Amino acid sequence: MNSKKLxxxxxxxxxxxxxxxxxxxxxxxxxxxxxxxxxxxxGRLVRMHSPVLGPQNAPVTIVxxxxxxxxxxxxxxxVVKDLLKKYPDDVRLVLRYAPxxxxxxxxxxxLEAAKRQNKYWPVLERLLAEQPSWADHGAPNLELAxxxxxxxxxxxxxxxxxxxxxxxxxVLKQDIEDLTAFEVTKTPTFFVNGRGLSSFGPDQLATLVAxxxxxxxx
Amino acid sequence: xKPSWGLLLIAWVIxxxxxAGALFIGEVMGMTPCLLCxxxxxxxxxxxIVLGIACYSEDRxxxxxxLPLAMGGIALAGYHTLLVAGLIPKAWIPCTAxxxxxxxxxxxxxxxQIPWLxxxxxxxxxxxxxxxxxxxxx
Numbered sequence: 001m002n003s004k005k006l007x008x009x010x011x012x013x014x015x016x017x018x019x020x021x022x023x024x025x026x027x028x029x030x031x032x033x034x035x036x037x038x039x040x041x042x043g044r045l046v047r048m049h050s051p052v053l054g055p056q057n058a059p060v061t062i063v064x065x066x067x068x069x070x071x072x073x074x075x076x077x078x079v080v081k082d083l084l085k086k087y088p089d090d091v092r093l094v095l096r097y098a099p100x101x102x103x104x105x106x107x108x109x110x111l112e113a114a115k116r117q118n119k120y121w122p123v124l125e126r127l128l129a130e131q132p133s134w135a136d137h138g139a140p141n142l143e144l145a146x147x148x149x150x151x152x153x154x155x156x157x158x159x160x161x162x163x164x165x166x167x168x169x170x171v172l173k174q175d176i177e178d179l180t181a182f183e184v185t186k187t188p189t190f191f192v193n194g195r196g197l198s199s200f201g202p203d204q205l206a207t208l209v210a211x212x213x214x215x216x217x218x
Numbered sequence: 219x220k221p222s223w224g225l226l227l228i229a230w231v232i233x234x235x236x237x238a239g240a241l242f243i244g245e246v247m248g249m250t251p252c253l254l255c256x257x258x259x260x261x262x263x264x265x266x267i268v269l270g271i272a273c274y275s276e277d278r279x280x281x282x283x284x285l286p287l288a289m290g291g292i293a294l295a296g297y298h299t300l301l302v303a304g305l306i307p308k309a310w311i312p313c314t315a316x317x318x319x320x321x322x323x324x325x326x327x328x329x330x331q332i333p334w335l336x337x338x339x340x341x342x343x344x345x346x347x348x349x350x351x352x353x354x355x356x
Contacts, residue, residue: 015235
């Protein structure tokens with residue numbers, strides 16, 4: 001290898017290292033500022049209206065900001081359920097809405113209406129299962145989503161009336177206010193007892209939950 | 219090492235730094251590039267590769283291949299800079315649902331805007347390549 005080839009290789013290496021270093025630092029800074037906001041405004045993490053899966057008084061809380069039309073949220077749903085199954089007495093899931101996709105606000109409101117008919121989780125699971133059919137990001141087909149909800153046992157006429165009440169609208173507004181305060185920009189965003197993921201992924205979530213569970217077992 | 223090769227190397231380093239910077243803003247900081255930024259990326263990213271190969275194997279033709287990309291980049295970045303500076307009326311561009319090109323949100327190093335940086339990078343690369351090609355012309 002002559003000196004020119006070596007120069008090019010070394011310079012390329014420097015750029016790659018600088019990029020990785022910058023990325024690491026930037027992500028650390030974002031994460032710590034987010035966690036600081038959470039400790040300052042803890043009440044925003046879980047609201048009275050937020051749907052809970054698992055034991056109500058579980059010591060470990062996974063807060064998930066999610067969008068019903070988001071594919072990654074769909075893919076994460078079984079992962080989160082497995083975690084609840086793994087720690088049946090210690091972990092609960094709290095869902096918050098982050099309706100970033102077009103039409104997602106309507107689906108979030110439908111879910112809130114489903115809660116009043118005690119059909120929240122079956123409707124959510126059905127909607128996620130059928131997501132590929134209704135949740136085209138450019139043009140979501142809400143009719144198909146409503147049909148899926150109906151198949152899950154929802155009284156769709158009543159639900160659509162409930163979905164347009166100011167109370168349901170208030171729930172969604174509150175969730176959006178909270179996610180804005182926490183600078184949540186992507187779905188799903190997880191907080192386990194207020195701690196965010198150091199990097200995104202199912203294994204990282206499992207590790208974080210395991211750490212928090214280990215803390216309370218001490 | 220001939221001094222002219224150094225010109226090519228500097229041009230490549232600028233292209234690589236600009237590419238890394240654009241990827242950092244887009245992928246790490248999560249800012250969606252606007253339409254004009256996309257076109258500037260189309261001109262900048264290939265230069266990081268083409269000029270890299272040209273430097274590595276000391277191939278003069280690499281500079282020729284990169285030259286039209288640099289010229290295209292100057293045109294786009296120049297237009298973008300004028301747009302951000304408000305020298306071109308915004309009304310010329312129809313509104314779309316995407317990210318606004320004129321509403322520049324990111325400033326670094328106390329007020330340097332990204333389109334200026336982009337224009338400076340393209341101009342520098344273009345000048346360096348032109349000088350390099352003159353010096354190495356047979």
